[in-house]
Amino acid sequence: QSVLTQPPSVSGTPGQTVTISCSGSSSNIGGHTVHWYQQLPGTAPRLLMYTGGQRPSGVPDRFAGSKSVTSASLAISGLRSEDESDFYCAAWDDSLNAWVFGGGTKLTVL
Amino acid sequence: QVQLLESGPGLVRPSETLSLTCTVSRGSMRDYYWTWIRQPPGKGLEWVGYMYTRGSTTYNPSLKSRVTISVDTSKNQVSLNLRSVTAADTAVYYCARGRGGSPSEHWFDPWGQGTLVIVSS
Numbered sequence: 001q002s003v004l005t006q007p008p009s010v011s012g013t014p015g016q017t018v019t020i021s022c023s024g025s026s027s028n029i030g031g032h033t034v035h036w037y038q039q040l041p042g043t044a045p046r047l048l049m050y051t052g053g054q055r056p057s058g059v060p061d062r063f064a065g066s067k068s069v070t071s072a073s074l075a076i077s078g079l080r081s082e083d084e085s086d087f088y089c090a091a092w093d094d095s096l097n098a099w100v101f102g103g104g105t106k107l108t109v110l
Numbered sequence: 111q112v113q114l115l116e117s118g119p120g121l122v123r124p125s126e127t128l129s130l131t132c133t134v135s136r137g138s139m140r141d142y143y144w145t146w147i148r149q150p151p152g153k154g155l156e157w158v159g160y161m162y163t164r165g166s167t168t169y170n171p172s173l174k175s176r177v178t179i180s181v182d183t184s185k186n187q188v189s190l191n192l193r194s195v196t197a198a199d200t201a202v203y204y205c206a207r208g209r210g211g212s213p214s215e216h217w218f219d220p221w222g223q224g225t226l227v228i229v230s231s
Contacts, residue, residue, distance in 0.1 A: 002154065035217040037155075044204055045147075045155065047219035051210070056219065088155055092214035098170050099157035 003028060004089055006102035013110050017077040020105045022089035024070050028100060032092045034072040036065055039086040039104075048087070049074065076107070084109045112137030114205045114222035122229050128195050132188040132205030132222055139163055143208025143216050144181050144188040148201040149224070156201075158190065160208055168213065195229045202226050 005023040012018040022034060036049035047056050049065040052072065064075045072089055089102040118130035132144070146158040159169035161179045169177050178191045188205055202224040210216035 033215050037218070044221045044224050045218075046221060047217055050217040050219070051215070090155075090157075090218075094214075096171060097168070101155040101157065104154045 002103040003093055003096070003100040004091065004102035006087075006089060006105045008103070009106045009108065011108040011110055012076075012079045014079055014081065016079045017075060018079060018107065020074045020076075020087050020089075020107070022072040022074070022102050024072075024091060024100075026070060027095040028070075028091040028093040029067065029072055030070040031094060034065070034067055035090045036072075036074050037088045037090065039088065041085065045088065079109055081109045083107060112207065112220060114207065114220060116203060116205050116222045116225040118203075118225060118227070120226060120228060122195055122199075122227060123231050124196055124229055125194055128190070128192040128199060128227055128229070130190045130203055130205075130225060130227070132190075134186045134188065134207075139181065139183045139186060143213065144179070145206045145208045145218055146179060146188075146190045147204045147206055147218065147221075148199075149204070150198075150201045158192075158203075161188070162213070166213075197229050200227065200229045 010018050033051045037045040038048040039045040052067045053065040062078045066073050087105045093100045113135045115133045122128045143160040145160040161167045161181050176193045180189045204224045205222040206218035208216040
């Protein structure tokens with residue numbers, strides 16, 4: 001059971017918009033920024049979004065992050081087949097004194 | 111672009127020590143949180159711990175009694191030692207650079223390619 005809760009899977013068709021949620025508590029998301037990582041099949045994770053909504057260079061603006069109280073969301077618009085991957089949210093947890101990850105969400109592009 | 115490359119034995123016997131090295135190239139090691147993260151086969155990510163280049167360390171409480179992370183800036187290397195391993199420690203181990211200034215706000219970028227370690231007799 002992960003400290004941060006993500007849906008195990010989401011799906012959409014090309015061009016659609018999908019949203020991945022990340023639910024936490026006051027000891028993690030409620031008091032700290034959330035980062036998002038993308039893991040393409042068979043590869044290492046890579047930074048997708050940092051400090052809630054900042055994109056590293058090379059990440060298209062189809063990806064957008066937001067946060068509300070103790071939850072965060074990653075929205076992917078204009079869905080493309082190459083977006084098919086696993087997505088993880090992460091935040092620091094004050095109670096555990098540790099970084100915690102969501103369980104991961106597998107995105108399928110139908 | 112900084113690059114990270116993990117290396118070490120792919121097979122470790124139960125009760126022994128898992129030792130991995132991460133070699134950092136094309137970049138400075140100063141003022142970053144050098145981090146290890148692991149991923150059991152088919153499962154999610156688990157933060158192992160980090161060492162800040164100025165000397166402080168923070169470990170996952172669930173692993174704290176068994177783990178040591180060290181940084182050797184003269185060799186551009188980050189090391190991980192995990193003692194008394196069991197099959198539950200079988201995972202791909204990733205080295206990552208933590209950047210962003212704060213111990214509780216930094217992000218992991220980039221990541222190494224990862225190395226699979228299997229614990230088995």
